[in-house]
Amino acid sequence: MKWLNTRLLLLFIVDTTIILGSYILSLLLITNFHVYDESIIRILENLYWIIPIYVFSFVIFSLYKSLWRYASVEEALNVFLSVLVSFGLISLVNVLLHVNLRMNVIIIANIIIFLGLIGFRFSFRTLRVVHHYWQHNQTVRTLIIGAGNAGTMLVKEIKSNPKMKNKVVCFVDDDVNKKGKVIHGIKVVGTTDNLPEVVNRYRIEEIIVAMPSATKMQIQRILKKCDVVNKKTKILPPFYEIMDRTFDVKKIRDVQIEDLLGRDEVKIDDAGIYDFIKGEVVLVTGGGGSIGSELCRQIVKYEPAKLIIFDIYENNAYEIQNELLMHQLKNNKTTELIVLIGSVQDEKRLDEVFSKYKPTIVFHAAAHKHVPLMEVSPKEAIKNNIFGTYNTAKKA
Template sequence: MGDTRKDRIQLLVRRIFLVITDIILINGSVFLSLIMRFEINIASVPEEYIQKYIVNVIPFTIVTLIIFWCFRMYHSLWQYASIAELYKIVEACVVAELAHLCVTSFMGWMLPRSCYFTSGVFLIVAMSASRFMYRLLRQLINEYRHTSEQLKIMIIGAGEATSVLMREISNSRYLDNSKVVCIIDDDLGKVGKYIRGVKIVGTRDHIKEYARYYDIDEIIFAIPSASTKDKREILNICKETSCNLKILPGVYQMVDGEINIKDLRNVDVLDLLGRDPVKVDIESIMGYVKDKTVLVTGGGGSIGSELCRQLVSHKPKCLVIFDIYENNAYDIQQELKIKYPDANVVTLIGSIRNTSRLESVFEQYKPDIVYHAAAHKHVPLMEVSPNEAIKNNVVGTWNVAKMADKYGVKKFVMISTDKAVNPTNVMGATKRICEMIIQSFNEKSKTDFVAVRFGNVLGSNGSVIPLFKRQIEAGGPVTVTHPDIIRYFMTIPEAVSLVLQAGAYAKGGEIFILDMGEPVKIDDLAKNLIRLSGYTLGVDMEIKYTGLRPGEKLYEELLMNEEGMQDTDNKLIHIGRPIEFDKEHFYEKLEELKEMAYAEDSADIRKKIMEVVDTYHPQTNQ
């Protein structure tokens, strides 16, 4: 409150100062034009013109100030003045001088005709000088103030975004000690030229060279239109310097040049993954979700909660969130209540292992669509608790599928994983069994059962980047299981996009797979995150290799050889053909596996899993 009052007082003082300055300049311009008409000799100016000038002072001043006020000459922030403000000054001065001519002509106070033109020119120059003088002085002060402590900035990109950004940096009172010292651009035609007095020194190949030469502290990536591939390649070069990295996020709409310092953000490791995000056909999603009752199991988890966010925005008749963990379910419930107060959201606590609880939910709400996201997913934990993986992933999915079939659900979409392909761990094997359950149910049910398979989800609970960040915050070391381990990665919104799109495409029995580009080395992710956190690998922070965990592969696969690949309308989403298996004895083995899991018989449970999933080959890594 105090700051607001202080700001208002300062604004009022500035306006009063501008008005007083304008009064002097308005009348000074007329007087100067008058004596110039008579060869800069006051004595030679006829007495009648002196009298007309004196009589004209008050009305001309009042009229001109009113015109200036109408042109908002006292409302602009002149420290940010640009060519647009200059145009406004010219327009205001021309109108003022025309008004001057009209008033003096009407009142019979005419000065020599040449005075009106010259006084108009003088007024434009005087107004421009008075408005831009503050900005000029500020820039000069910033230029030579704290020279030894200046933050030296390199900007990548020599387009409109850079020009606007440089103006913002130059004018910002919060960046008095910051200075753009060089610019990089891949357009050889621009190299050697200047933007706002700063030289474009070279292409991306010269980033490291000039970062050292100019002793750069911060690099700003300012190419809003850059492709993901170019952005990744340039940022990969930048991270090899010791500079802090910032980026203009998204594709900027350069309307009115509205780029602000607050729009800059630190470069995130996601910027270095190098793959365009998957886009979803929103209209097709709205078509099959709108006015439907939708059930999301595991609705409080990382994937489930994002599903709920996107689904509720498409106006389902009712969204049922079902989760065993009450804290997560409560969080997403409250979030949706605030954002979508009119949405019909029901939050229920329960376990997919409990058939009677599921029966009551399906009987009461009769969902049209089920997204099955509830599962145990942590590979190492499931290796030491295989019975729980069977109970939750296999038996739970079996239970939900039975209810979906019994109560006539139209679409059933199950979340699977790339670890289900040729699994070497219990978690992956249970997910493969879930896919087999879905496939077998689809053949005998009116419900369209499909599975969605994707890789590691960045930002989800238990994903590698939050772990790395915690380790870096704790001072290290950052732990990587193996220097050559690689994984496919996707973001939570991408994962949910795939799930939603699968629901739109689902005809029954498909396994949908996202084209996630090239796999990424976990070791590279760790190194990138260390550098982006401002540390030097091997000096401030170490990487410790701990060895592969039980059941962990060096690489993951998205398809088994037998599945092949079929395209969809979305070129980044593919369908794997169902693999045939012995369905006659499948459920007999499933019953035996269930009994063994509930009997807490973990000694031979892996052998039983192998009987169900012949592609499962458990291994213990040293």
């Protein structure tokens, strides 16, 4: 509160000084600096009603409430309107009450007052911009992809927010009509096709993708180009991820794996899977392989009554068995682990497994998956992948 009162007092003193100085300077300009003492005295004698008119107008147009370090066109318009209203009221009083202030003095004085008020108030923003500029000597040289509304607001926020440690060097945008345009002093230097060249030329350290209205496919395409230049990349999330669809610099985040999908993320129905697997006898063929072993790791979390790991390679089966046993002990799980060696090509072995354990759920992952190797040995691929799958499906 004390700071606020001091600020208002300072603005009032400065405004009063500008008003007084403007009328005297106006008189000097009109008389070519040959002014008589009585002319100045007449102005001073009328300040008792002139200054209150200006102050009243300044209050009406919120000149004492604005945060001038964030001044924009709207604040400049309020200054203009307040001076215009003051000019009208003073001119009216001057005519009706026969004050005999020279009209040309009033006109020129108000022009000077407007310039003085604008100059003083916008100096706060100028000082803040200069201070922010000097701070940028130790900030991150940043490229913004997207010279639309979001990119424009992002630049404005970065320039006005001292917590942002970015120095926006340039824009790129796939709209070729924007190339060469300047937005808030930042130039659009090319398209995303020129990204490697732009990054090297402008010594870019960080990239921000500011295209919240773009589709997932468009974002995926752009992120692939960003990956080529090997620079830290952040993104303003798409509007469909932002509930209120409003811009906020705090919503800028690092690129996530989901941004690279080019489609909606598939959400796993854990509750449904749990209901499906819990208490069942689950058989995983090829359970020691890369895919099968991961299936076993996930399945055991859903508490089946039995998990049967069926694989032709004993080493792989043994490793996943030990891993899952440690998991069981650590998490106090009760699933019975059964490891069986055999091939899905062997129908009799499959008969034994299905007859003895009677699995209720089968995950078939026993397959040769390395295509180049299978092209060299196509018969083995047919026997295992085709007939092995047929045998398993028939027993199930």
